[in-house]
Amino acid sequence: MKKTRTSDIVISVCLYLVLLGFILFLDRTLPATDIALTVLKKGCIYSLVAVSMNLLNGFTGLFSLGQAGFMMIGGYTYAILTIPVEARDSVYQYFNGGIVRFSVPFWVGLIAAGIVAAIFAWLIGLPVLRLKSDYLAIATLGFAEIMRAFFQWDSLGVLTNGSNMLRKYPAFRSTVFPFVTASLCIGIIVLIINSSYGRAFRAIRDDEIAAEAMGINLAKHKRMSFCISSFFAGVGGALLAMYQTSIQAAPFKSAMTYEILLIVVIGGLGSVTGSCIGSFLFIACSEWWLRFLDAETTIGTFRVPLLRSGFRKVVFSVIIMLIVLFAQKGIMGNKEFSVSGIRDWLTKKKQKKEAGA
């Protein structure tokens, strides 16, 4: 493996700080409901979830479709634990205030969200991780659906509030919070990917039998990857719950997992920065840049045909299909966006020019 230069790390950190400063600046100057801030907040959350899915699908080669389920578990855990005691009676109005009679600070709730999701992943992984490729995909999809049914079950209402929504838990208002939290989590994932565990994951992805022959414990590493991925999906779910300020089990359908999977594919399976870029593009396109397609427009007397509510999503899914069909590697392929990468690219270009001349 090539060693990263210290100067590159310094430049990367500086770039990150500049980005942070820019977001802080936007956060201070723009009104809180501005669309740019919404995109940034949601983009950060989706980046985290997409990277966690990429760890599983892109780096370990486990095709799992349970991400929405783990997000839901994380979001619910966070909400259940952090609703202030005095607000519980009004939230759990049909269940006599629920059975949880305490509340914890938000950061404990965030970590707990990840841990509970990881525990569920461990339990689900025991039977499911023995399956391969498409069977694994269907089984994890099934588990996510079962979880959703359980969370809406009235008999568990004292805990999950049945099919009613949970609300009044602490949420964030500034954009900096999801940005810092998500980048911290993604940083940890990157460290894991670059560690010996990460190399074991990639070995499993490339060839299970060869990996096993090299002494990698398949079951252990698959389980580890599954739990880590779910941990961060849980944290992402908690962030999403904070962003929405209320949470309900109904939207965490398989459609949500599909969206995250498509983000991962657009960014490139096996590229962390690709997933982040993909998330921001996906959110920006669906919430902001393609909005004009939803509004009926007239240029002079000419009424532009087709433009009405919902057209944005059609155009958007056509673009996704084109990427899936004709650019199978996505934006980044399995490369990473990095300072050293850009420099190498520039020097190579220069060398080519010199060689040509």
Add this chain to the structure above:
Amino acid sequence: MDFLSKNLPYLLAGISVGGQYALIAIGYTMVYGILRLINFAHGDIFTVAGLILIYATTILPLYISIPLTLVATVALGYIVERAAYKPLRNAPRMSVMISAIGVSYLLQNLALYITGGLAQTYPAIPFISNTISVGPATTKVVTVITPILTIILVIALMQLIGHTKIGMAMRAVANDFETSRLMGIKVDTVISMTFIIGSFLAAVGSILYFANYPSVIPTSGAMPGLKAFVAAVFGGIGSIPGAVIGAFIIGISENIIKGLGWTTFSDAFTFALLIIVLLVKPTGLFGEKATDKV
């Protein structure tokens, strides 16, 4: 007798729903048998068939719009295969699956756009929407017709696969893709044919299924689609009789669970069944024994 009169409606509904699942499940199992692809878009083709009938009946009489729906759905299945799966024939299996998810996303969004997100009222189809009484229970004619029609169609399909040239080609392609190509079988035609049959059965299933429901929304087909897939896995993916039996078992158990008052878990049950089957007997009830190639 009291027990029977109480549970007969659920049993009848179960058999009927099972037949409808069976018609969808055949599409899954045939495509999987040949392409090793979970066609995630199949459930959405099923929904679109429902929507086509709704829009067709607003301008055309029923005796034209029903055949039109069948033809249009078949065309859609054919186009989806040609546009989204054929270019990826030599790509890794994961890419094709992602493409299928993409098609599903596209069809759902397209349906959302065309319907404007509103539930569309399904037309009452004379005769099959009428009510009749079976013993102590009253039900719609469609409930009784579905299992009969399903069995007739399945027998016809089995004859097609067992005794015609195209059926033989299908079996050959399912068995060994490369060799059958070497033997001069036009693999692409066979695959298209598979999608055509699958979509046709899904369209028939859709008419029968939605006749029981007042309206169609763009995501109506997602759940029956997934359940039909579970049925296909349960029966042994690649096996048509297996898919049909699996679908009937799932349809009946689901409605019995509803009858017991556990409606929340009727969906969860299906997936729990799937996971149990995958763990205990991954090849399903009638699946071929898969040899793991290293």
